[in-house]
Amino acid sequence: MPRALMLHDEAPRCRIADLAPSDLPHRAVSVDIDYSDLNYKDALAVTGKGKIVRDYPFVPGIDFAGTVRESHHEQYASGDRVILTGWGVGERYWGGYAETMNVDAEWLVPCPGPLSTRKAMLLGTAGLTAMLCVVRLEEARIAPGARVLVTGASGGVGSWAVSILHHLGYEVHAVTGKTEQRAWLKALGAHAIHDRADYEAEPRPLEKGRWAGAIDTVGGRTLANVLAQMDYDGRVAAVGLAGGTALSTTVMPFILRGVSLLGTDSVMIPFDRRRAAWQRLSALPNGLFERMAVDEISLAQIEERAETMLTGKLHGRVLIDPRR
Ligand SMILES: NC(=O)c1ccc[n+]([C@@H]2O[C@H](COP(=O)([O-])OP(=O)(O)OC[C@H]3O[C@@H](n4cnc5c(N)ncnc54)[C@H](OP(=O)(O)O)[C@@H]3O)[C@@H](O)[C@H]2O)c1
Known part of the structure; x- marks a missing residue:
């Protein structure tokens, strides 16, 4: 039984x-x-x-x-x-x-x-979703070498996003609330680590542009802060709500910098796209799984x-x- x-x-x-x-x-x-x-x-x-x-x-x-x-x-x-x-x-x-x-x-x-x-x-929905976010950025012409920010970086989706982006040659910046996991995130391939608290402050409409791409697993104020920091033509794959479902922002990043918000879903994504994502995940080297x-x-x-x-x-x- x-x-x-x-x-x-x-x-x-x-x-x-x-x-x-x-x-x-x-x-x-x-x-x-x-x-x-x-x-x-x-x-x-x-x-x-x-x-x-x-x-x-x-x-x-x-x-x-x-x-x-x-x-x-x-x-x-x-x-x-x-x-x-x-x-x-x-x-x-x-x-x-x-x-x-x-x-x-x-x-x-x-x-x-x-x-x-x-x-x-070990990948699971988290790894699949991270890969789907990477595909969203690739389709929006964010290419290896670009600076990409990942929020909720120590979580399941976040840590796979850091690993996969680094493996593909992106400069990955990780936002985390866990100081004790900074060394581990660096070992996964994060170029630099940023403090979660800085992304939980009241967002301004625009800040200095820092990121060509972003994968946001947190939502809420964090996503609003990420949007304000995007470069001209920046692309943000929005995938999570760990920090809240509300999104209070302004139109400034969209109308002054051409920023795009790319919604990403793993639940109802059609079979062909999920099979293609699993094929790519299956080609990841063992080292990523070991870390x-x-x-x-x-x-x-x-x-x-x-x-x-x-x-x-x-x-x-x-x-x-x-x-x-
Ligand atoms: N759209 C989809 O198809 C899809 C698929 C999978 C997951 N998701 C969503 O993506 C998000 C992440 O999923 P997951 O499975 O990776 O979860 P997880 O392993 O629990 O990771 C969430 C991470 O978010 C960060 N975080 C920031 N603010 C937080 C708060 N107020 N409470 C809790 N965590 C907070 C933490 O990382 P740091 O300490 O490093 O900041 C935490 O480890 C969830 O909202 C989930 O529902 C969506």
Whole structure:
């Protein structure tokens, strides 16, 4: 019987349950999950601090990688290695915090040859999203060598963005609130580190232009400050809300400097774009994975890590082994 982390709408919210196969959703592909991970949205779902989950009981986990156990869809066969991210899994549909889950074939991406399922979830939604942000900047003609700012740099999306941008030859500047992680961010490839507090101050309409590109995982005042610091023709991939959902700014960066705000989403991005992103991620050298900070935990440890994640105190990636 597969074990899972089940959320309930009465205390205790998080319970480890043994599921009968008949408890699992009736969907075409049954996957034995090797790894899942913890993302900001998972932390909101697990703690109940964000309105992510509406139907209970519920298995959270917005992504996983594993091996097909049984398939009733022509695209997949038993033994295939697969990745799932997004599509509302872990929000509306039962997700990856389980030993086995049944899902729709359309939600899956084949795990590219060179990538183990462990490495796939070391990246997870965070790595995929970082790559999608890089692609947004590339498509806006921000080329290697350019100065790019990354906010929330020690988080999952942020740290992968720093690593990938450095690997591709950009001059990466990292904004972080964690003085203790400065050395680690430098080891990932950050050229310079900037203090988060400087980006939480009341933003001015325009400041001296400093960045050709930016990847913002924080939103709120941080994003408003980033916009004010963009060079002429600067491009900002806006992807997160760790610091707030409101955006109070002026039109000045847009109308005087031609700055563009590039919204970036990983949840509903079409199959071809996500498969292309996974192909690029699978070609990243081993060194990037070795330098990533990893905290590997069991299903029973998720609740505590989720609480900590929302305080902004974690860094790097939290990998979940459901069989641990
Ligand atoms: N659009 C999409 O498809 C998509 C996909 C994935 C994630 N996201 C979003 O991107 C953001 C980052 O996700 P993640 O999984 O990388 O989360 P994470 O690992 O928790 O990283 C968030 C980081 O943001 C920084 N931060 C700044 N102000 C904060 C505050 N008030 N509270 C908490 N953290 C704060 C912290 O880094 P420092 O200490 O280094 O400043 C923190 O580590 C989230 O808002 C998430 O919802 C969006």
